[in-house]
Amino acid sequence: MTEPDDGWLIYQGTGVPHGGIRRLPPPPPWRAFGGRGPDYSQPPRGSEVHEASRRFGNPQSYRTPAEAVEIINAALLLRRPLLVTGAPGTGKSTLAYAIAYELRLGRVLYWPVNSRSTLARALYEYDALGRAQEANLPPEGPAVVGAPDAPANDIGGYIRLGPVGTALLPGPMPRVLLIDGLDKGDLDLPGDLLPLMEDGAFAIPELARVASSLPSVQVMTDDPGGLAVLRGGLVRCREFPIVVITSNGDRDFPPDFVRRCVRLEIAKPDRARLSSIVAAHLGADAAAGAEDVVQRFLERGEHGDVAVDQLLNAIYLTSHGVRETQQRARLVDLLLRDARDGRP
Ligand SMILES: Nc1ncnc2c1ncn2[C@@H]1O[C@H](COP(=O)(O)OP(=O)(O)OP(=O)(O)O)[C@@H](O)[C@H]1O
Ligand SMILES: [Mg+2]
Numbered sequence: 425m426t427e428p429d430d431g432w433l434i435y436q437g438t439g440v441p442h443g444g445i446r447r448l449p450p451p452p453p454w455r456a457f458g459g460r461g462p463d464y465s466q467p468p469r470g471s472e473v474h475e476a477s478r479r480f481g482n483p484q485s486y487r488t489p490a491e492a493v494e495i496i497n498a499a500l501l502l503r504r505p506l507l508v509t510g511a512p513g514t515g516k517s518t519l520a521y522a523i524a525y526e527l528r529l530g531r532v533l534y535w536p537v538n539s540r541s542t543l544a545r546a547l548y549e550y551d552a553l554g555r556a557q558e559a560n561l562p563p564e565g566p567a568v569v570g571a572p573d574a575p576a577n578d579i580g581g582y583i584r585l586g587p588v589g590t591a592l593l594p595g596p597m598p599r600v601l602l603i604d605g606l607d608k609g610d611l612d613l614p615g616d617l618l619p620l621m622e623d624g625a626f627a628i629p630e631l632a633r634v635a636s637s638l639p640s641v642q643v644m645t646d647d648p649g650g651l652a653v654l655r656g657g658l659v660r661c662r663e664f665p666i667v668v669i670t671s672n673g674d675r676d677f678p679p680d681f682v683r684r685c686v687r688l689e690i691a692k693p694d695r696a697r698l699s700s701i702v703a704a705h706l707g708a709d710a711a712a713g714a715e716d717v718v719q720r721f722l723e724r725g726e727h728g729d730v731a732v733d734q735l736l737n738a739i740y741l742t743s744h745g746v747r748e749t750q751q752r753a754r755l756v757d758l759l760l761r762d763a764r765d766g767r768p
Contacts, residue, residue: 435496435523437488439480445527445597448500451664455503457624459660461594464645464652475532476525479518481705483525489697492688496523499686505603505621505667507682510690512672513731515701519690520602520668529666533587533601533646537609543616546588548643550630555582579630580641585659590646592624594662607671614681621684624661631657692725693732705736706743714739717756728762735760 434444450456476483488496496519499506508516524532535546555578585593591601606613620626631641635656642653669685671677693701698718703711721735738759742752 432501433493433497434500435488435493435526437490437493437496437522437526439483439522439526441526441528443528445529451503455664457661457664459592459594459625459662461596461662464593464595464650473525475521479521480701483522483704488519488522492519492690495686495688499688500666502686503664505669505685506688507677507685508668508670508688508690509673511692511731512729513733514690514692515732516670516672516690517602517604517668520600523666523668524600527600527666529597529600531647533591533599533665534604535587535602536604537606537613539608539610541609541613543588543613543620546586547620547626548583548585548589548628550628551582551584552630555579577638577641579634579638580643580654583628583630583641583643585643585645585652587646588620589626589659590650590652591665591667592620592626592659592661593645593652594660596662598663598665600666600668603667603669605671606669606677607674611675614677618681618684621667624664626659628654628657628659633657695722698722698732698735701732702736702739706739710739710743713743717742717760720756721760724760724762730760730762 434448436442436444496506498504506519508519510516520532524530535541558578587601588603591599593599603617631638631643631654634641640653640655641657642651644650645652695718698721699711702714702718717735717738721730721738724730738756741755741759
């Protein structure tokens, strides 16, 4: 596969994977964090390919709009999080997977935010209870590590880095981190994220406390089966991760948080973009045979919230057997209902 040489644009938005991330210029001095590594197992390869085809069908059938490509590249070069806003179903979350796929950056680290989410748990979790329980097991029990007179060197087996913690490990390539639906989170969450976005580092006090006797500890990461060796209980990134933060705009974020992000507003897709999305998922024939459904979707979208995945569902259903005109129209109407209309 050839490497594109299109000036400063690293991410091209073509859906064709390439090794252009190696051309990424050094960070601005204030975004160089100096973490050393790699001391961790690399993200599983290949999973991003499966995710890509699940999420956007044939990735090469769809192109990211040119204005969006420039903004994404600005975030890449400045090592700043990308704050993606837009109506429901406009492809905000999909963007993170498109970046990971095209830049061959492996599995996307995913933090779905809800009202109970805390940054602490997205960084790491320490299973103190599990460790205490195992320490009390009789010596003939399944694991003798942690028995009363054993050294405390089993602690790493009870620490698992979350998606944000794993994204900050100092690997050779930046990871892609999707912080999905930040506006659904606690009011304080953006403020909690600020120091992390500025420092690219965090400490694990449980490990820092034992650092003199245990300078290196192996912990689990957010990747399936992933392991990392931490020194002195500190995680510091080498390259700031590619952070995609999405929001439906349910709530405004504090200005000092917004200022530290590069902002991308995704517009509602027009007819041409919808056709290319439908073709990418369901093939050109399905797209050509569904112009009436797309038309209905555009009409509905003018007055309310209908998402692209509703359109895809409607076209899938109507192109798989439902041919009778009235039944087809009824089903399309049912599936393209405004998401804010909560009636069953
Ligand atoms: N570039 C694309 N190519 C093909 N399909 C896409 C693309 N972008 C979005 N889609 C499709 O549109 C649908 C909605 O995308 P996505 O879930 O990313 O939207 P969203 O803006 O994150 O929605 P929400 O606000 O509900 O979280 C998905 O079915 C996805 O597969
Ligand atoms: Mg989403």
